[in-house]
Amino acid sequence: MSSTRDIDALIxxxxxxxxxxPRSARRxxxxxxxxxxxxxxxxxxxxxxxxxxxxxxxNCGNVGTSDVCDICTSEKRANGELxxxxxxxxxxxMERSGVFKGRYHVLGGTLSALDAIGPxxxxxxxxxxxxxxxGITEVILALNATIDGxxxxxxIADQLDGQVQLTSLAQGVPxxxxxxxxxDGTITAAMRARKQI
Amino acid sequence: MSSTRDIDALIxxxxxxxxxxPRSARRxxxxxxxxxxxxxxxxxxxxxxxxxxxxxxxNCGNVGTSDVCDICTSEKRANGELxxxxxxxxxxxMERSGVFKGRYHVLGGTLSALDAIGPxxxxxxxxxxxxxxxGITEVILALNATIDGxxxxxxIADQLDGQVQLTSLAQGVPxxxxxxxxxDGTITAAMRARKQI
Numbered sequence: 001m002s003s004t005r006d007i008d009a010l011i012x013x014x015x016x017x018x019x020x021x022p023r024s025a026r027r028x029x030x031x032x033x034x035x036x037x038x039x040x041x042x043x044x045x046x047x048x049x050x051x052x053x054x055x056x057x058x059n060c061g062n063v064g065t066s067d068v069c070d071i072c073t074s075e076k077r078a079n080g081e082l083x084x085x086x087x088x089x090x091x092x093x094m095e096r097s098g099v100f101k102g103r104y105h106v107l108g109g110t111l112s113a114l115d116a117i118g119p120x121x122x123x124x125x126x127x128x129x130x131x132x133x134x135g136i137t138e139v140i141l142a143l144n145a146t147i148d149g150x151x152x153x154x155x156i157a158d159q160l161d162g163q164v165q166l167t168s169l170a171q172g173v174p175x176x177x178x179x180x181x182x183x184d185g186t187i188t189a190a191m192r193a194r195k196q197i
Numbered sequence: 198m199s200s201t202r203d204i205d206a207l208i209x210x211x212x213x214x215x216x217x218x219p220r221s222a223r224r225x226x227x228x229x230x231x232x233x234x235x236x237x238x239x240x241x242x243x244x245x246x247x248x249x250x251x252x253x254x255x256n257c258g259n260v261g262t263s264d265v266c267d268i269c270t271s272e273k274r275a276n277g278e279l280x281x282x283x284x285x286x287x288x289x290x291m292e293r294s295g296v297f298k299g300r301y302h303v304l305g306g307t308l309s310a311l312d313a314i315g316p317x318x319x320x321x322x323x324x325x326x327x328x329x330x331x332g333i334t335e336v337i338l339a340l341n342a343t344i345d346g347x348x349x350x351x352x353i354a355d356q357l358d359g360q361v362q363l364t365s366l367a368q369g370v371p372x373x374x375x376x377x378x379x380x381d382g383t384i385t386a387a388m389r390a391r392k393q394i
Contacts, residue, residue, distance in 0.1 A: 004261055004262045004267065006243060006246050006247050006250065006251075006262065007247055007251060007260065007261075007262070009243055010240075010243045010244065010247050013236070013239065013240050013243060014240075016236070017225040017228060017229070018221070018224045018225055018228050019216075019217060019221035019224055019225060020216060020217070020221075020225070024215070024216035024217075026286060026289060027215045027216055027286065028214040028215055028216060028217070029247075030260065030284075030285055030286055031214060031215050032214070032244070032247075033247065033251045033260055036247075036248045036251060039210070039213070040244055040247065040248040041244075041245070041248045042210065043207075043210050043211075043244060044241050044242075044244035044245040044248055045241075045245075046203060046206055046207045046210060047207065047229070047237055047238075047240060047241035047244065048238070048241040048242075048245075049203050050203050050204055050207050050226075050229075050230065050233075050237065051233045051234075051237040051238045051241055053203060054203075054204060054230045054233060063204065063227065063230050064201055064204075065201045065203065065204070070201065087227075088227055089223060089224065089227055092223060
């Protein structure tokens, strides 16, 4: 490589980001260097700010810039509904849809015997505390429709059984979905949960 | 979005990088925030360093950290061969192969009537100066095998005609290539340039 040490190091570090490989990291770094005044310097400044301020909410596990996140501090969101998600990315996806007005609880993963991830490694004890202390009336288990996600949902449902109303997201045909491209499991779920028009 | 302003701004800025979209930018930023001590802070520092030091070589257009790049200053690379490439990424690709021991000239693009890019917008006048002043004996036109790349190669060949030996990269079947997946043009070029075994 003819580029010097720092540039090589930057490419190597960018290549470690999810979704980027060595080739796309090189392209991104060249783009950044070409627009260094407009893009590279502001990006570096912003990263420094985020590195200094970003933290996980001590209550729900969401990412924010204070010890307790905006959603947990907002009184408007204390409507008794608690949505349990695996990951902050899932929380952001729910927020983009704008459909949910309650609070969240981010587990930080799923139970996995293979990876030795038990309830203590996730935020499950904290979830059980919150259900008791925050006046929660409904827990929505919005975990991914994978085996690990559903195993985790069953475990949580067992733990909270009888204390609170438990719901999960509906399964069926996604909006814009074509039957021909859907798997058998989804079609079966959609057929079983069919609705009167 | 429940994340705060700086995090949103960082996602937005990362999404502008080539190869990243909004979804992968969100994933990358979440990954960076989770590993902020190990990854985000060093990355921000490195970006700041590169923003302060990176510049284009005044001679050849390569990216480096000094006014004249390492290749242009190395006496070992003054072997009379000059390899003309479109872009710094192409120069890096040539350097990774390790096959070329001479110097480079980065045009910074291709001639394009549609985008109003003429010889003055590229480093073509500088190339003609260098051929005269640096004792160049062979100019290798390593431009992309696209219409714009080949038009540019023809233009440069016209300008340098008679002054220097002009060559271009061989065209043919790529190593590991399967005939069934190659286009007709490549097969035709490979057949015409066939070699005695």
